[in-house]
Amino acid sequence: MRIEDVRRHATTPLTRPAFAPVTPWFTDREYLNIVYRTDPDALRAVVPEPLQIEEPLVRFEIMKMNDVTGYGPYTEGGQAIQVGFDGERGEYLHAMYLDNFPATAAGREVSAYPKVLGSPKLYVDEDVLVGTLGYGTQRVATATMGYKHETLGLCEARDQITVPTFMLKAVPDYDGTPRVLELVRTEITDVVVKSAFTGPARLQLFQHVLAPLADLPVLEIVSASHILTDLTLAPVKPVFDYLQAGTR
Numbered sequence: 001m002r003i004e005d006v007r008r009h010a011t012t013p014l015t016r017p018a019f020a021p022v023t024p025w026f027t028d029r030e031y032l033n034i035v036y037r038t039d040p041d042a043l044r045a046v047v048p049e050p051l052q053i054e055e056p057l058v059r060f061e062i063m064k065m066n067d068v069t070g071y072g073p074y075t076e077g078g079q080a081i082q083v084g085f086d087g088e089r090g091e092y093l094h095a096m097y098l099d100n101f102p103a104t105a106a107g108r109e110v111s112a113y114p115k116v117l118g119s120p121k122l123y124v125d126e127d128v129l130v131g132t133l134g135y136g137t138q139r140v141a142t143a144t145m146g147y148k149h150e151t152l153g154l155c156e157a158r159d160q161i162t163v164p165t166f167m168l169k170a171v172p173d174y175d176g177t178p179r180v181l182e183l184v185r186t187e188i189t190d191v192v193v194k195s196a197f198t199g200p201a202r203l204q205l206f207q208h209v210l211a212p213l214a215d216l217p218v219l220e221i222v223s224a225s226h227i228l229t230d231l232t233l234a235p236v237k238p239v240f241d242y243l244q245a246g247t248r
Contacts, residue, residue: 011109019106020070023232028066028194031227032122032131033160034143034203035059037220046215047081048168048183050240051092057082058216059091060143060203062131064122065103074100077120077133077141079213083166085239090164090185095213097133111236112169112184118211129226135211142204145224149199157196157227162188167236183240191231198225 001014011017040056047053062077078096082089097118098104107113119134124147133141164187173179201224205214 011105018109019102022070024071024103024106025069025230025232026065026067027230029229029231030064030066030122031161031225031229032062032129032143032145033059033223033225033227034061034145034201035222035224036203036218037222038216039219042216043081046094047083047092051083051085051166051183053081054084054089055082057222058094060141060205060213062120062122062133062143068103071100071103071106074098074103075120075122076103076115077118077131078114079216080165081216085166085183085185088164090166092166094216095211097135097211111186111233112167112182114167133211133213135208138206138208138211140206140208140211141213143201144203145201145226146199148197148226150197152196152198152225152227154193154196157193157225158191160225161191161193161227161229161231166239169236169238178243181242182238183242184236185239186234186236188231189234191229194228194230196225196227198223200224 010021038056038058043053043056059080064075066073076098079094080091081094083092096113096115098115104115107115121132123130127147129145129147131143167184169182169184171180201221203218207214
């Protein structure tokens with residue numbers, strides 16, 4: 001294989017890349033979002049500077065991707081923390097668990113999504129919307145919400161989906177030291193909200209050493225939403241370089 005042919009491959013393995021070189025389009029992407037109040041000290045222990053914590057709020061999410069170009073259907077779950085950066089309010093993606101390896105690899109390599117493999121599920125159980133997250137054989141989260149109790153304004157739902165998102169991109173060099181260590185930002189702009197609902201909700205988090213969602217304990221449920229969308233993800237852009245920043 002010639003050098004110019006090698007250059008056309010974005011990831012390994014060379015002859016069978018881990019993910020398709022496409023911009024994924026999500027059709028009928030379904031969200032269960034539960035925003036809850038947590039311990040401010042627990043947040044300060046995991047949110048990196050220069051991000052700022054204004055309120056101790058976390059969003060637990062389960063997302064069911066019913067049809068995704070390049071990846072196929074899969075489900076994803078995790079936590080996003082409300083933060084501020086440079087005068088802008090957004091979310092810091094703290095943890096993400098998926099049941100699809102290509103989507104996991106692409107999210108980590110192409111962008112900076114903190115994705116690892118897990119077992120999330122989203123389904124309707126009689127009159128309740130249920131989201132669960134497992135790691136191996138162990139349950140680490142259970143979320144329940146009354147199924148379509150009240151309609152949620154489509155503009156409000158869109159605002160929830162399109163909030164600016166911050167992530168930490170860390171790529172080690174061959175000697176183990178950081179080669180890339182950046183805070184990056186992205187924001188969904190290409191989105192169609194098809195339906196949106198709200199209602200009563202509960203969230204249980206269970207202690208697990210490698211899926212430590214419960215380190216951000218649930219103190220109070222603030223809001224919940226169930227949203228159906230079509231969308232595509234925007235590329236990330238670096239906003240802070242830790243290797244170039246001065247130390248205190």
